[in-house]
């Protein structure tokens with residue numbers, strides 16, 4: 001009797017530990033290449049989205065990433081600033097099936113969050129895919145001055161419309177500094193002083209040290225994401241870290 005009573009508590013304790021663990025490890029640990037779905041959304045030019053990148057990022061291709069891959073529920077996620085090459089496969093919904101002549105690709109920088117939903121395209125979790133069988137959904141800022149208007153293949157004569165809405169795609173993680181169209185623009189890369197603690201847009205997140213912590217989930221202050229060249233210009237102003245700390249704590253106490 002007592003053995004079973006104890007056993008019960010142990011079991012309960014075990015379950016609590018397991019579930020705490022599960023809620024910790026809920027972000028999708030996605031491979032560096034795979035399949036995904038692609039939707040598009042309207043992002044006004046110059047708009048500063050969830051990652052707090054600069055207005056200049058919108059002059060180049062950007063996208064939002066589904067929440068459980070983005071890595072935060074409310075603010076900066078580890079995906080902020082990352083670049084992905086997205087290559088179209090085919091539209092999900094088209095009758096008859098549409099086989100595109102070309103499968104164009106675009107390199108995007110992640111600047112925004114696509115919120116987790118029950119059954120939308122951004123509903124993928126570590127355990128569950130969206131209705132197209134993908135864990136990840138990219139929401140492309142489009143139309144955009146950065147992407148040609150005829151980027152998505154279409155056949156208006158046959159279907160009566162141009163926009164298929166959702167596409168099956170493949171993705172791969174790529175280095176921003178070599179492949180993203182905004183690579184020559186420090187501001188667009190997010191590698192500027194002015195971002196301070198209110199933004200986290202690494203020029204090219206590569207290691208945990210220059211990856212955005214999940215601001216809301218870990219209450220961390222974003223790392224200094226400026227590239228080395230920009231950093232050296234600032235070594236003369238010792239008040240910068242202090243100011244960042246003060247601004248950061250004001251932000252946190254709000």
Ligand SMILES: *[C@@H]1O[C@H](CO)[C@@H](O)[C@H](O)[C@H]1NC(C)=O
Pocket residue numbers: 035090091092093132133134168
């Ligand atoms: C989209 O991709 C999924 C997963 O690879 C596949 O099962 C599905 O058949 C594809 N949809 C279309 C319309 O090709």
